[in-house]
Amino acid sequence: MRLPAPATARRGMLVALLLLWELVPRTGLLPELFLPALSSTLAVLWQDRQIYSAALLVTLYEVALAMLIACGGGIAAGAVVGGIARLRELLLPVFSSLYAVPIVILYPVFTAWFGVGPESKIAFAGIYAFFPVMLSTAAGIRTIDPQFILAARSMGATLTQQVTRVIIPASLPTVFAGLRLGGALAIIGVVVSEMLTAAAGIGYLVTLNRTILDSPRVFAALLMILILSVAYYMLARAFESRMVVWQSAGRSPKAAQNESAGVPVSVAV
Amino acid sequence: MKILLARLALLALVLAAWELMPRHEIVNPLLLPPLSDVLAMLGELLQRPQVHLAIGVTAAEVAVAFLIAVPLGAALGVLIAENEYLGEVFKPVLFYVFSIPKSIFLPMFILVFGITFAQKVAYAAFTTTFVVMLSASAAVESVKQDYLLVARSYGATRMQILLRVYVPSMMPLLLEALRISMIFNFTAVMIAEMYASRAGIGHLIAGWGENFQMRQLFAGIIVLATVAILFNETVRYFEARCSTWRT
Amino acid sequence: MQHVAHLDETAIEVANLSHIYAGAQGTVPALEEISMRVGSGRFTVIVGPSGCGKTSLLMMLAGLRAQSQGTILCHGRPISDPDPKRVGVIFQEASLYPWLSALDNIEFPLSLRGARERETRQQRRARAEAMLRLVGLEGFGERFPYELSGGMKQRVSIARGLVQDPPVLLMDEPFAALDEQTRMTMGHELLRIWSTMLKTVVFITHSLTEAVYLADEVLVMSARPGRIIDRIAVNLPRPRTYEMMATDVFGQLRDRIWQQIRKTP
Ligand SMILES: Nc1ncnc2c1ncn2[C@@H]1O[C@H](COP(=O)(O)OP(=O)(O)OP(=O)(O)O)[C@@H](O)[C@H]1O
Ligand SMILES: [Mg+2]
Numbered sequence: 001m002r003l004p005a006p007a008t009a010r011r012g013m014l015v016a017l018l019l020l021w022e023l024v025p026r027t028g029l030l031p032e033l034f035l036p037a038l039s040s041t042l043a044v045l046w047q048d049r050q051i052y053s054a055a056l057l058v059t060l061y062e063v064a065l066a067m068l069i070a071c072g073g074g075i076a077a078g079a080v081v082g083g084i085a086r087l088r089e090l091l092l093p094v095f096s097s098l099y100a101v102p103i104v105i106l107y108p109v110f111t112a113w114f115g116v117g118p119e120s121k122i123a124f125a126g127i128y129a130f131f132p133v134m135l136s137t138a139a140g141i142r143t144i145d146p147q148f149i150l151a152a153r154s155m156g157a158t159l160t161q162q163v164t165r166v167i168i169p170a171s172l173p174t175v176f177a178g179l180r181l182g183g184a185l186a187i188i189g190v191v192v193s194e195m196l197t198a199a200a201g202i203g204y205l206v207t208l209n210r211t212i213l214d215s216p217r218v219f220a221a222l223l224m225i226l227i228l229s230v231a232y233y234m235l236a237r238a239f240e241s242r243m244v245v246w247q248s249a250g251r252s253p254k255a256a257q258n259e260s261a262g263v264p265v266s267v268a269v
Numbered sequence: 270m271k272i273l274l275a276r277l278a279l280l281a282l283v284l285a286a287w288e289l290m291p292r293h294e295i296v297n298p299l300l301l302p303p304l305s306d307v308l309a310m311l312g313e314l315l316q317r318p319q320v321h322l323a324i325g326v327t328a329a330e331v332a333v334a335f336l337i338a339v340p341l342g343a344a345l346g347v348l349i350a351e352n353e354y355l356g357e358v359f360k361p362v363l364f365y366v367f368s369i370p371k372s373i374f375l376p377m378f379i380l381v382f383g384i385t386f387a388q389k390v391a392y393a394a395f396t397t398t399f400v401v402m403l404s405a406s407a408a409v410e411s412v413k414q415d416y417l418l419v420a421r422s423y424g425a426t427r428m429q430i431l432l433r434v435y436v437p438s439m440m441p442l443l444l445e446a447l448r449i450s451m452i453f454n455f456t457a458v459m460i461a462e463m464y465a466s467r468a469g470i471g472h473l474i475a476g477w478g479e480n481f482q483m484r485q486l487f488a489g490i491i492v493l494a495t496v497a498i499l500f501n502e503t504v505r506y507f508e509a510r511c512s513t514w515r516t
Numbered sequence: 517m518q519h520v521a522h523l524d525e526t527a528i529e530v531a532n533l534s535h536i537y538a539g540a541q542g543t544v545p546a547l548e549e550i551s552m553r554v555g556s557g558r559f560t561v562i563v564g565p566s567g568c569g570k571t572s573l574l575m576m577l578a579g580l581r582a583q584s585q586g587t588i589l590c591h592g593r594p595i596s597d598p599d600p601k602r603v604g605v606i607f608q609e610a611s612l613y614p615w616l617s618a619l620d621n622i623e624f625p626l627s628l629r630g631a632r633e634r635e636t637r638q639q640r641r642a643r644a645e646a647m648l649r650l651v652g653l654e655g656f657g658e659r660f661p662y663e664l665s666g667g668m669k670q671r672v673s674i675a676r677g678l679v680q681d682p683p684v685l686l687m688d689e690p691f692a693a694l695d696e697q698t699r700m701t702m703g704h705e706l707l708r709i710w711s712t713m714l715k716t717v718v719f720i721t722h723s724l725t726e727a728v729y730l731a732d733e734v735l736v737m738s739a740r741p742g743r744i745i746d747r748i749a750v751n752l753p754r755p756r757t758y759e760m761m762a763t764d765v766f767g768q769l770r771d772r773i774w775q776q777i778r779k780t781p
Contacts, residue, residue, distance in 0.1 A: 100448075109486060
């Protein structure tokens with residue numbers, strides 16, 4: 001027997017999962033309280049679409065600001081720490097020690113400081129996502145092939161030109177990878193903090209409906225978060241592979257196709 | 270050596286700022302109590318039986334969840350690393366799993382287990398398994414094929430290959446996998462306790478935060494952070510030692 | 517436009533150059549009392565055991581690293597900073613920028629000067645394209661480095677080194693990463709380009725065949741600290757052909773270099 005192609009297998013599993021989600025509660029294998037059928041989940045999602053889209057907007061707003069903090073701060077801090085050897089030796093070990101601390105224990109501090117509104121979520125998720133962005137930016141700058149800089153110097157590049165024309169484009173792949181991770185963590189951070197203490201947002205809808213045992217509405221919120229995170233990840237991936245085709249593309253024929261079609265893949269800085 | 274001193278100086282600076290800024294009302298002492306007040310509260314808290322109990326509960330949850338997640342995740346990780354087909358099917362999925370907030374599944378665990386010890390353990394083990402799985406498969410793949418080839422050509426048995434090739438060459442990576450898994454595991458237990466619980470340090474911290482008991486809250490954070498950092502550094506120390514005899 | 521070379525003119529003059537690296541575990545004397553003269557338009561090859569300081573010497577000739585002692589003159593003026601108008605450098609790893617197309621890579625040095633010089637974008641492009649043709653890669657300009665073979669990458673790299681039209685070209689094992697066949701072709705190509713452009717070339721290699729095939733003169737360096745222990749003139753006629761490799765003269769020259777290198781501890 002031949003096994004189906006991996007991608008086909010994955011699609012098959014997804015379909016099976018969705019079918020089970022519908023059939024298991026319908027046939028009474030599990031009570032609707034534990035697992036409401038997919039159709040009832042979608043039905044309440046449609047019925048309460050105004051509530052859910054308002055909540056989604058709140059969540060997206062918090063995620064966007066958290067990402068701004070994490071990405072802006074992370075890239076700036078990472079560039080400084082990665083670029084200056086002294087600072088790197090001093091701080092990188094400190095950061096990797098601090099990395100062990102579960103940041104979620106700081107969330108009560110943020111609610112005490114900023115209240116239960118969006119500010120505490122933004123602060124928490126911003127910090128939660130800051131570290132990976134910073135660390136990968138630092139790594140991106142540190143791992144640049146020294147030959148690149150040597151070659152630039154031999155061609156007469158000034159220090160500024162070395163930074164803008166070589167160091168920045170060369171570190172982009174790692175920085176993008178950090179941004180992808182940072183964005184995912186910003187979503188996670190916002191959802192977690194909304195679930196813990198909040199008055200709005202999709203995470204809040206999860207918790208609110210859980211306490212009143214309204215399972216279809218819990219699952220509706222859960223489904224939205226799932227779609228949000230997966231969609232973000234796919235978008236980030238697609239964006240990344242377009243921006244830095246040259247990095248991963250050595251093997252992929254798709255990249256070569258893009259290139260020959262004249263898609264501007266080189267990163268203009 | 271010099272760098273160590275510089276780091277200590279940095280730490281001292283942070284701690285001094287924490288002490289002096291609230292003392293001189295540069296920041297509101299109600300929001301950030303001076304370090305000395307927090308430390309005094311810490312000493313007091315560590316005397317309370319209620320706190321001892323909470324530490325015990327949390328420690329037990331962390332330990333049991335870890336003991337479940339590590340063998341389970343390791344087995345799955347080896348499976349997807351060794352079996353090419355399963356690897357191709359599941360590895361891309363794993364990356365998506367990482368971008369999903371696992372906390373959204375907490376309500377399901379509560380529905381199934383109630384707000385109990387088992388629920389915390391199950392949730393933490395669930396999230397940690399993915400982490401162990403990914404790092405275990407990475408560790409297995411790091412064993413270079415040529416090591417194995419050399420070992421086989423000398424006529425090593427499967428058991429010898431496992432003990433002499435896999436384990437030593439994977440040791441630092443295995444330790445790192447355990448370390449990172451533990452960080453996630455600890456985080457998961459904290460989230461579960463803060464979300465809904467009647468016991469444990471996470472429960473206490475969430476309560477202190479809600480009631481603006483900032484001294485208690487910061488004392489709790491200091492304890493948790495210290496434990497996490499100490500654990501992390503200990504494992505890193507062994508990691509470093511393994512790496513030196515490896516190369 | 518083109519630099520006119522007079523064979524009796526001195527392109528590079530190195531006098532009493534020594535270099536000591538100060539590392540964490542003490543100092544490493546890398547070069548000792550190097551003195552050499554490279555005639556303008558001449559092809560000079562440097563060989564020597566691994567770690568003897570060839571790359572270090574080249575870096576100093578390029579102004580990329582400062583020597584501890586001694587002087588380097590290039591067409592009569594001292595070298596202290598990289599000066600792409602006087603000296604072009606080609607490295608072992610092609611070190612092309614992977615985010616730029618072949619043509620953009622070649623144009624890169626021109627775009628650096630761009631601000632300082634009155635040359636339009638079209639003129640720069642035209643020059644880069646001319647270089648691409650010169651190295652035989654017409655039609656490959658839009659390709660990215662990952663889409664080029666090792667030999668093609670090295671051709672782009674040579675084009676990039678030549679585009680500013682420096683009279684002196686320094687090459688550090690440029691073909692070392694290539695397979696034997698590509699390497700032979702590249703050597704041949706390099707000679708073709710060199711003969712049309714009349715550049716002064718200083719070329720480092722580990723391949724004795726390559727050394728004899730390319731050189732007007734071979735300098736042999738000793739193990740660390742590197743000194744120049746022999747100068748061997750290669751008087752084979754030009755243009756060189758593959759058939760020459762089978763001749764007795766060629767073999768004798770190669771043997772002589774090998775004897776010199778073998779002597780060094
Ligand atoms: N930046 C540096 N700091 C300290 N020592 C160095 C440095 N660069 C090179 N060296 C040392 O100087 C010596 C000469 O190095 P160099 O790279 O010039 O040799 P090489 O002749 O080019 O060797 P190879 O043939 O292997 O390329 C070596 O022993 C090397 O370890
Ligand atoms: Mg060298």
